Amino acid sequence: MRRRPGIGGLQTAAAARDQYRLLGENVAKIRTDLMKEQLATFRSQLEDFARKHKNDIRKNPAFRSQFHEMCAKVGVDPLASNKGFWAELLGIGDFYYEIGVQIVEICLATRAQNGGLINLQELCSLLRQKRKGSREAVSEDDCLRAISKLKVLGSGFEVISVGKKKLVRSVPTELNKDHNEIIEVAQAQGFVTVDELERRLSWTSGRAIDALETLLKEGFAMIDDGHRDGRRRYWFPCVSSISSLGGSDA
Amino acid sequence: IHIFVAKIFISFSFISKNSYGSQLGCTFFSLQPVRDTREKQVQLWKELILDYCKTQKIFVIGLEEEFPLFSNPAIERSLTHEAREAFLAALVSEGRAEWLDKGHRKCLILWHRIQDWADIILNFVKDYGLENSVTTVEEIRSGPESRGTDLQGVDRIILMRALKLLEHKGKLAIFKGTSADDEGIKFSS
Numbered sequence: 001m002r003r004r005p006g007i008g009g010l011q012t013a014a015a016a017r018d019q020y021r022l023l024g025e026n027v028a029k030i031r032t033d034l035m036k037e038q039l040a041t042f043r044s045q046l047e048d049f050a051r052k053h054k055n056d057i058r059k060n061p062a063f064r065s066q067f068h069e070m071c072a073k074v075g076v077d078p079l080a081s082n083k084g085f086w087a088e089l090l091g092i093g094d095f096y097y098e099i100g101v102q103i104v105e106i107c108l109a110t111r112a113q114n115g116g117l118i119n120l121q122e123l124c125s126l127l128r129q130k131r132k133g134s135r136e137a138v139s140e141d142d143c144l145r146a147i148s149k150l151k152v153l154g155s156g157f158e159v160i161s162v163g164k165k166k167l168v169r170s171v172p173t174e175l176n177k178d179h180n181e182i183i184e185v186a187q188a189q190g191f192v193t194v195d196e197l198e199r200r201l202s203w204t205s206g207r208a209i210d211a212l213e214t215l216l217k218e219g220f221a222m223i224d225d226g227h228r229d230g231r232r233r234y235w236f237p238c239v240s241s242i243s244s245l246g247g248s249d250a
Numbered sequence: 251i252h253i254f255v256a257k258i259f260i261s262f263s264f265i266s267k268n269s270y271g272s273q274l275g276c277t278f279f280s281l282q283p284v285r286d287t288r289e290k291q292v293q294l295w296k297e298l299i300l301d302y303c304k305t306q307k308i309f310v311i312g313l314e315e316e317f318p319l320f321s322n323p324a325i326e327r328s329l330t331h332e333a334r335e336a337f338l339a340a341l342v343s344e345g346r347a348e349w350l351d352k353g354h355r356k357c358l359i360l361w362h363r364i365q366d367w368a369d370i371i372l373n374f375v376k377d378y379g380l381e382n383s384v385t386t387v388e389e390i391r392s393g394p395e396s397r398g399t400d401l402q403g404v405d406r407i408i409l410m411r412a413l414k415l416l417e418h419k420g421k422l423a424i425f426k427g428t429s430a431d432d433e434g435i436k437f438s439s
Contacts, residue, residue, distance in 0.1 A: 112290045113290075191276075216283070216284050216287075217284055219284065219286060219287055222277035222280075222282055222287060223277065223280050223282060223283065224276040224277045224279070224280050224327075225280045226276060226279050226280055226326070226327040226328070227276075227326075228326065233276065235276065235277045
């Protein structure tokens with residue numbers, strides 16, 4: 001029998017659609033409820049875990065990092081506020097606040113040397129030196145978390161990846177693609193020459209010099225005219241590490 | 251801290267023979283074209299020069315002579331004459347140095363200002379109870395009492411200036427001694 005789309009048919013179809021919709025919504029609601037319940041379970045388990053392992057979280061950077069990952073997976077941010085359950089339980093809100101302040105201090109202090117661009121490894125190393133004697137060790141992961149909190153405060157901090165390294169920028173000046181490429185080339189030996197940029201990146205000397213001039217002007221690079229080959233070298237403090245003057249030959 | 255960090259850098263590369271980590275020190279030996287960077291560089295070198303001269307008891311720098319602070323063989327860099335003159339001129343502007351000749355070939359370094367030297371002499375007089383006594387300029391800088399003090403071996407030009415300053419203040423009197431080049435000093439009470 002052929003179905004005729006009469007009014008009755010339309011009404012039936014509409015009712016059917018409604019029913020499906022209601023059923024769909026119901027299913028969705030059931031799923032959501034289930035998920036909420038699961039999340040609530042996760043959260044309370046996470047809280048139990050945090051209580052039990054409070055000391056480990058405080059003292060062990062690797063453990064702390066994994067804890068953060070777990071939290072992220074269930075949508076918990078222990079650093080979201082300085083008050084509340086997490087902050088009180090773990091006291092780690094203060095920990096990151098403290099690191100954040102120290103990072104700002106270090107970046108300000110080294111700005112004259114590196115123009116406001118420092119590599120993460122060095123920052124972390126200087127931070128550890130600053131915190132010598134403190135019970136809590138810090139990792140690069142901790143630094144990154146503290147910096148992400150700083151960003152929220154709008155303090156102009158940014159972490160950028162250049163080549164194999166992460167650089168922390170503490171000044172508003174942004175680096176463009178050419179600048180990033182130059183810094184990446186500089187990672188090999190700590191410096192670049194115009195020739196090298198022309199060769200490796202197939203740039204004109206004009207393009208190389210323009211980009212280098214900006215980097216010089218911002219204080220991210222310094223010149224060295226003393227090599228016996230007579231070629232000017234552009235050194236980048238942000239790819240070197242001052243604090244790795246380890247061994248004493250003195 | 252940045253001066254401190256940079257100083258560690260430079261002093262490390264001076265003290266140590268290995269050039270690792272002192273690569274960046276190369277830049278300290280080239281006059282930086284960017285104004286802000288140059289200012290920091292000048293500031294750094296001014297402090298270095300004063301510290302170095304104080305610890306090594308150097309009073310005069312000859313720009314055309316070799317001066318260990320101005321070269322670092324480990325990284326094969328030396329300050330050009332232009333750079334040396336620029337940094338020393340900055341010290342002169344600040345009153346911490348004086349050109350000894352018009353050609354700017356020799357520079358007197360005042361790691362203590364003349365006023366400071368005068369104070370040191372006054373303390374010296376007090377410590378050794380030399381009020382009202384007579385001595386010579388040479389005695390002040392090489393006599394047994396000077397041993398271990400800043401006064402030992404102090405540059406004559408500097409010493410005479412300080413003494414003249416004190417004479418002007420009535421703390422002592424300078425008079426010609428028995429030999430042609432040895433003045434006598436009488437300290438007031």
